[in-house]
Amino acid sequence: MTEPSGRERVEADAAARGLDIEIVDRVGATSLEHAAELLGIDPSAIVKTLVVKHKDGSYLFALIPGDRQISWPKLRAVVGVNKLSLPDETRALEATGYSRGTITxxxxxxxxxxYADASMVGKRVSLGAGERDISLFVDADQLLAAFDATVTDITEPL
Structure with missing residues (x-):
């Protein structure tokens, strides 16, 4: 029996959570701005999923709008720790089963x-969809509710 593809895992999890997602092609995107152009949306509607590592070895997901960057002091305060970091690509893959650029x-x-930045509330957003060259669209509020996400200010402008 073969392992499900990243897209199949995304679709199965969305269905199990009752989330309505739309998966679309974004073949050949060379940057976040280029992906936004291909998708016909503003860069702020693309949400980057960052894998963040605790010093205890566990992880969390930080959802960051494309026109913003993570604010480490804000995220550390919300999580209640004094040290967080971005793992290398190999560790991110091990933690999620997804390679960079496809993580969700x-x-x-x-x-x-x-953990999600409050600026994405009330929007239809695009995220990675588990495989290269595809993205998914979802209602941010439904996504955040489905994950019981902590929603607060965890970013700053680029």
């Missing part, structure tokens, strides 16, 4: 806690 909390091999 949907279908992750381990269901890590989700």
């Amino acid at each position: 909390p949907l279908g992750s091999t381990t269901p890590w806690p989700v």
